[in-house]
Amino acid sequence: MKAIILIATTILLGAQLAQSKLEGKPFINDTFISDYINVDSKDQLFFMLFLSRNNPDKDPLVIWLQGGPGCSSEFGMFTENGPYTVKFDRLKNPSIETTYNNYSWNNFSNVLYLDQPLGTGFSYPTNEFSYRFTERQLSDDFYAFLLGFLEKYPDFNNRPIYLAGESYAGHYIPLFTKRLYEEQNPYINLAGIAIGNGWVDPFYQYPAYNTFALENKLVNKPKSLLIEFGMNLCQFMMLMEFPLVSALMCDASQMIILGNPIYPNFNIYDIREECNFPSMCYGEDGLEFYVQGKKFRSMVNNTKHGQWVGCNSAVHFALTLNNQNNYGVYLKNSLNAGLPVLIYSGDKDFICNWRGGEAWTQALTWDHQDDFNSKHLSDWGQNLKLESNNKTQGGQVKSYENFTFFRIYDAGHMVPTDQPEVAFNMMKEFIAKGKLDSVIDNQANQSLKSSVNSESIMLQ
Template sequence: MTSLSLIKISFALSLFFFLLPSSSSSRLSFTTIKNHDQSLTTSYPQSQTERLLRSFNLFPEDLVNIIDNEPGFTPGSLVEKKFSFLAASGSSVEDLGHHAGYYSLPHSKAARMFYFFFESRANKDDPVVIWLSGGPGCSSSIALFYENGPFKLANNLSLVWDDYGWDKASNILFVDQPTGTGFSYTSDESDIRTNEEGVSNDLYDFLQAFFKEHPQFSKNDFFITGESYAGHYIPALASRVHKGNKAKEGIPINLKGFAIGNGLTNPELQYPAFTDYAVDKGLITKEDQDKINKLIPNCEQATKSCQTNGGNSCLQAYKACQSIFESILSIAGDINYYDVRKKCEGSLCYDFSNAVTFLNDRTVKAAIGVKNLKFVSCSRTVYNAMLNDWMKNLEVDIPSLLDDGIRMLVYAGEEDLICNWLGNSRWVHAMKWSGQKGFESATSVKFVVDGAAAGDLTSHGPLSFLKVYKAGHMVPMDQPKAALQMLKNWMGGELAA
């Protein structure tokens, strides 16, 4: 293991990084950074977003990155540079194959999407994997440093190679999206996305540009992964890629599968599962459940209305269904609802603030091509903008993907409340597709890692469901060895019951 303090990084970066080309598309001459708390929705969800930020100990100074008078926007341009946070390990920039860049979204007024790309430590012919974090509005860099990136960020701001980083089995992308998340930004508020059509089109455009920039990876197998609200993003992007391939749009993307970790995909079936899960975990009593369950019919009816009518009916569904979750928390107290084995001590559930400190360091930002821009760990503005999307059922396009042989893995840490394994299991089992009966009758087996049971696995054809033991909302953080083995087996077509 090789660690590198932030002070040493400053020295290493000065030796191992080169400047972006001096062109209008590569200049990041930021002027005024504004804190826009846009009036895209009502103020109702403020308590929910405050809880999200507080639970992760993430307190961004800016609600979203909206830049005034940002010059030089060239739609469709991609500017990338190589870097090394671990140059002191003896590896060169070329050896490590670490990249960071900005892509100027063509279907926007002035939006630039930030990403990290890490080439495989094992074999450049390994699959290409894209990782999407949820929120909505939380940066994928949180996962990079605390879940499945090439290295971990320690409390003293040192970086240590991660033995279970997913770059040990794949060439992996971490993307800050939708616009306004992390280091992604715009100079026009209309670029803040409000639905999965906008989200998936942006990501598809980015992938086209990425494979054009890196043609040596375009023939590799491609997998879409992520967690939490990415239970919306992932199936939307998988569908968009598959449709693009069928229509022969641009560069063919060799989509083989998509994996959703502790995701929100079909709210109508997942919200009613809250009380069953909470009773099973001893968070509430059966008497409590009977009272809270009186809220379920209104939630279900409002969710159906959202699917049909959209718009404000979806916000009403959000309010109706969130009342179930809020009622459980009012009884359960200060539990960590991402891992019910733990308590939220004071304002903390998890402390990811070191990532914010690290990424806001001037030398680090210069190394990855970011200048006078503050890192927005979780954007309240992006969260609010996506509220009418929240209660949408993103299962709808999945059956056609499965029927065309695209593999899907749904995995869930058993200790997570907010996107619990029970709700995920219910929507997966209820999904109508050609293999539904076979999946329902499939026998569950143990998922074994190094001779020990690490989860319960159910598989049939292209569909797999895995409940992961001793893990909360962020499976790669809680069970890194099992998560890496899961990824390897699944991408290799060997994750089968």
């Protein structure tokens, strides 16, 4: 049955390849498409697609996936890398402002913000049995969504597609990449993936809490030794495949750093800030008021559906047992096949900190693991004149062939929010080159180019 469906879908996609230019609705000065795509006979996933401000008919498609698990991609759209940001002021009773984002990623690409898994954002489950619990269910939904999207919007057939996201998207993106690699669908052109402050491989990321905390003076040496002991037990239980026990041990060790889990000692998403609100640390930013408002819902043709769910605890709970799994291993075949992979981390984030990202990328087994690990972090973006701070470098990068790790200075968990210019230039360069070049690499490339030009002149 699956083969028949795929064959029928492929024939339909081929028949629609030559359709005309994309059409969407106006959103102030941008054009967008909002729609639902069926993933099975009952359930649908919601998305908003902002067309490129540059060349929507030729620019690549970036699919943005929010973390959580269970948080809506409208967070990324309106607070990170979308065409407009939403600001809220209670004193204006309440006044909600949308501000043009000069560093929106749709300056150079078409950006699709997907609400998944079911139960997230505007993607409502049919009933409580529609929540997803397994990797296979998540993978099936995403692949069905992509097939349905390409069938309905065939202009994107064979267009370069980039999967990007942050936090728990460090689970989603490797999983979906593996699925697309296995399917080898000729109409799906996966051109690269980018994971920001991702939760990818807990075995290496849990102990990195201790490393990061000690370096940033969040704990003293005696506490650090206690945490190290707890994390060693945590890793042992992971190896013994006792996920619930290992999670309890890891979290208990983490609590030594955080203190009160309701009001931690610092903002877990940005250690420079205090945690002034329970659990998530951030207060009301007006996004829920704006997205729930009649004006916005009418604009996206979503007035007949239920309430928008920013972060759904039911989705989070349903995927609890997957939290301890290693998803980095799913990148091995794609890396070996040459797929560009970018792992970036804001260096002020605690919960998915850059030391953990560095650790799991070095531990990842692939054909060029030793070559990648032989590289050292080098300055990136020497000629940047950042608006947000007085530094000329955006961070440090380590890259070999198609695999890049990027530490971003002075950014928390949400890199495009804290360093929009760096995130903008990072993604633009990654799409153009398939990697990030350090200052040293750029100088070497420039010298080589000058040498080639000189030899050419001499030959003439």
